Amino acid sequence: MFAQRFDPTKLAVVDSNEEKPIRKEESPLEKVIPLKRSNEVESEDKSEEEEEEEVYGLQEEEAENDIDMESGMSSYEEARIEEATEKTVSEPVTGKHDSVFSRFQQTISLQDRFKPDDLAQSDEDNMSEVEQRPLEQIPQPAIVRNLATNDNTSFSSDKSTAWMNSTKIYYDNSMIKPYDTYGSLLQPKLLQNIKKYFSQETFPIQTILLDTILPLINFSWSSTKKNFTRRVGDILVNASTGSGKTLAYSIPIIQTLSNRKINKLRCLIIVPTKMLIHQVFETLQKLSSGTSLVISTSKLENSLREEHSRLLQVEPDILIITPGRLVDLLSMKSISLKNLKFLVLDEADRLLNQSFQNWSEELLHSLNNDKSQVDTLPGNVVKMVFSATLTTNTEKLNTLRLYNPKLFLTQSVKLYNLPKKLQETNICIPTAKSLYKPLFLLHLLKKKVQESIDNKILIFVKSNEASLRLATLLSVMAEKFNSSTSLLINSINSNNTKSQNNKIVNEFGQNKGSSMHILITTDLMSRGIDINSITNVINYDLPISSQQYVHRVGRTARANMDGNAINLLVGKGERKFWNQQIDEDLSRDVDGHEVMALESDDPTNEIVVINEDEDSIYKECLFALKSQV
Ligand SMILES: Nc1ncnc2c1ncn2[C@@H]1O[C@H](COP(=O)(O)OP(=O)(O)OP(=O)(O)O)[C@@H](O)[C@H]1O
DSSP, rough: OOOOOOOOOGGEEOOSSSSOOOOOOOOOOOOOTTTTTTHHHHHHHHHHHHHHHHHHHHTTTTTTTOBBBTTBBOHHHHHHHHHHHHHHHSSOOOOHHHHHHHHHHHHHHHHHHSSOGGGGOOOOHHHHHSSOOOOOOOOOOOOOOTTTTTTTTTTTGSSSHHHHEEEEEEEEETTOBBBGTTTSSSSSHHHHHHHTTTSSSHHHHHHHHHHHHHHHHHHHHHTTTTTHHHOOOEEEOOOOSSSSSHHHHHHHHHHHHTTTTSOOOOOOOSSHHHHHHHHHHHHHHHHHHTOOOOOOOTTTSOHHHHHHHHHHSSOEEEEEOHHHHHHHHHTTOOSTTTTEEEEETTTHHHHHOOOGGGHHHHHHHHHHHHHTTTOOOOOOOOEEESSSSSOOOSSGGGGGGOOSSSEEEOOSSSSSEOOEEEEEEEEEEEEGGGGGGGHHHHHHHHHHHHHHHTTTEEESSHHHHHHHHHHHHHHHHHTTTTTTTTEEEEOOOOTOOHHHHHHHHHHHHHOOOOSEEEEEEEESSSSSSOOOOOOOOEEEOSSSSSSHHHHTTTTTSSSTEEEEEEEEEEEHHHHHHHHIIIIEEEOOOTTTTEEEEEEEETTTOOOEEEEEEHHHHHHEEEEHHHHOO
């Protein structure tokens, strides 16, 4: 009945026989992946969603039969899960169920012991964690990639067929050109808006995409509206964080639709979080200014009924929406996909990992139904799949039933690319000194203040509780160590209401002032958030995967600007985890930076040196914290 017990002693040891460059600090160990790692990445997304609802308080603002927008579950499903959860928890456990129930509790507690508590999940997640599946083998982790070869398809063994069948189009960071070179391919008004609101020059991913598909789009749209989508084909983009993906997909869409005569829903843009809806909307509004295009967003604070009537009154050309709300609108026939030409999945790997309500199947089912009236052939919509950590090794891309896909990527040996102006630093703390980690963080922040008061720092921790606790302790320490004037410390956590958290994020984005602004948050801020002035990202707690690392550090060094990522690594275990489970997957641009490692026994490393006075003041702060949190 329950998923097979997770036995940590049976960690999957994957023996990578292939010769691979042995890193100087790494002995020739076998690569070890915890049994649940691949699922953890999956559940990481669910827990982020749950966290999102919690932190943004989406649940309490739901109208009666609306849905949890982030989780994507309809109220019906939620009720079922709650009922099942209540039943499990409140039902008196009679004798005959005792042993089953206690085994279930043991399994959960055992899994939690081995799962970073940032995956501390709400009941729904635990319910989804205990999948109703026959007692068969738990899916083994994906085969470890052989990184020794230079062939960037070296990990092709675990790639989806969609990825394998795609036409690969490589680009590199040198591909930058003035937008004026597209004068003959772009509507004059669109070109004017790009240069007015964004830039005179392209970013590499924009160059390669516009060079490849603008001629196709312009020719196909003018010659055959019906086969236009098949002439263009589907588009997969794997491009680093902050590389301008939003603009890359928005420009071809506005270029195509600004010629339309009547407003019909021709473009659906699906994003995983509420914050991203607003960000994409702003980009499209700027690009389409001066046109009659109708761009709508799914207002998550509106009730489903209001949204339904609004969409029936005015059909938008472009709708930006989260998966959960999309499924409900489709089931209520609030929108028709009959005229759809573009389907965009932004942060696609995160979206495809969101399994709630099986949104992708629901979407494709509705698309086939609605399209059956006008075009039943494959390739009747241009699907655009974008991410900095695009899923390569799951069947999830196949569920999209891609048509003649083009895959845009850079030549890199590893799985993910980091922004080329990102400087990473590892601060290695011996386990014996881990008690002083908050004090080392204060030393680091004071050092950043000395470098520049304009520093804006995002600190990632593993859970809501850690965010609240660290913010409180830091504030106490800043006062005791006379640094409170120069540090403005805020935290995103579930103790705040949704509007308080939104206000904190907005202030952090606009912060101008005499003190350095510090925001402590969990991974809900790691996806797509575009605050270009973040100068430093500090991983106070390590992320649980290289994918999460890429999105966290991608909050800085955006749009070709400089940025710093600092990782606090406690003990040999975290150093090994960083080397083997994070660093192994990362490509750094040829003219990018090398990772710096500050060793705690390095006398010049003032961050981890403590004098006696500091020691006693710090202990006073810990004591004071006990009374506050
Ligand atoms: N050609 C350009 N020149 C200068 N800035 C640009 C250009 N294109 C986009 N930008 C800016 O770069 C920033 C990052 O863009 P965007 O958010 O689209 O990146 P992204 O690749 O989607 O990042 P993430 O993967 O984190 O979502 C935005 O502020 C955007 O306005």
